[in-house]
Amino acid sequence: MNDLKRVIVALDYPDQISALKMADQLDPERCRVKVGKELFTRAGPAVVEALHNKGFEVFLDLKFHDIPNTTAKAVRAAAEMGVWMVNVHASGGRRMMEAARNELDQVNGAQTLLIAVTVLTSMEQQDLADIGLDINPLEQVKRLALLTQNSGLDGVVCSAQEVRPLRQLVSADFQLVTPGIRPADAEVGDQKRIMTPGEAIVAGSTHLVIGRPITQAQVPVDALGRIEQEILAAR
Numbered sequence: 001m002n003d004l005k006r007v008i009v010a011l012d013y014p015d016q017i018s019a020l021k022m023a024d025q026l027d028p029e030r031c032r033v034k035v036g037k038e039l040f041t042r043a044g045p046a047v048v049e050a051l052h053n054k055g056f057e058v059f060l061d062l063k064f065h066d067i068p069n070t071t072a073k074a075v076r077a078a079a080e081m082g083v084w085m086v087n088v089h090a091s092g093g094r095r096m097m098e099a100a101r102n103e104l105d106q107v108n109g110a111q112t113l114l115i116a117v118t119v120l121t122s123m124e125q126q127d128l129a130d131i132g133l134d135i136n137p138l139e140q141v142k143r144l145a146l147l148t149q150n151s152g153l154d155g156v157v158c159s160a161q162e163v164r165p166l167r168q169l170v171s172a173d174f175q176l177v178t179p180g181i182r183p184a185d186a187e188v189g190d191q192k193r194i195m196t197p198g199e200a201i202v203a204g205s206t207h208l209v210i211g212r213p214i215t216q217a218q219v220p221v222d223a224l225g226r227i228e229q230e231i232l233a234a235r
């Protein structure tokens with residue numbers, strides 16, 4: 001794969017006009033885009049269709065987490081929109097993920113990749129302790145990644161910090177999609193388990209999800225250009 005196309009720009013905007021204005025500055029041959037909860041809740045399937053019409057492959061990042069039947073039907077709805085990738089929370093468990101996998105397999109012609117979030121990149125050990133998990137983030141990520149693979153999904157969302165240890169555990173074609181990407185001079189914000197774009201590429205991230213370091217930059221295309229240079233230099 002073209003290394004630059006490993007970048008997924010998170011279109012975290014409050015309305016479709018702002019998201020499409022950003023998309024118009026991007027090249028669908030050089031990156032993919034992500035539609036998350038804020039934009040989808042505001043704009044719905046219409047924004048996905050508009051991005052498809054502009055030639056973008058879309059990661060629908062709605063992180064479904066519900067009973068197996070509900071999650072499976074939501075994944076079907078995403079696949080029927082023709083999105084490139086959709087996700088669930090691995091902590092929904094094996095039966096939930098298997099139901100989603102089975103449902104997706106029944107969607108005629110669907111090429112949609114199905115992945116699962118392990119531990120949010122905004123979380124650290126104390127956050128896990130707060131919800132009753134007496135385990136460090138890496139061990140929890142490993143555990144959920146294995147569960148995800150054994151449930152038949154195509155990959156996980158994790159931090160780039162976990163990519164090397166995960167590669168020892170999962171198959172070579174298992175997708176390791178990594179948000180929490182921060183160029184050295186970027187604001188960290190609410191992210192905790194971070195890496196720079198260059199480090200993430202060297203570690204072996206399959207895809208780098210990047211939002212605010214691009215979308216909140218004074219000149220977003222210039223910020224993306226610097227990230228692309230860093231990625232190319234890292235190879």
Ligand SMILES: O=c1ccn([C@@H]2O[C@H](COP(=O)(O)O)[C@@H](O)[C@H]2O)c(=O)[nH]1
Pocket residue numbers: 010012036117119120121122157158179180181189191209210211212213
């Ligand atoms: O563990 C996760 C899962 C998803 N995300 C999403 O990725 C982007 C990151 O945006 P930044 O502005 O680069 O922090 C955002 O849409 C999150 O919802 C994540 O960060 N961590």
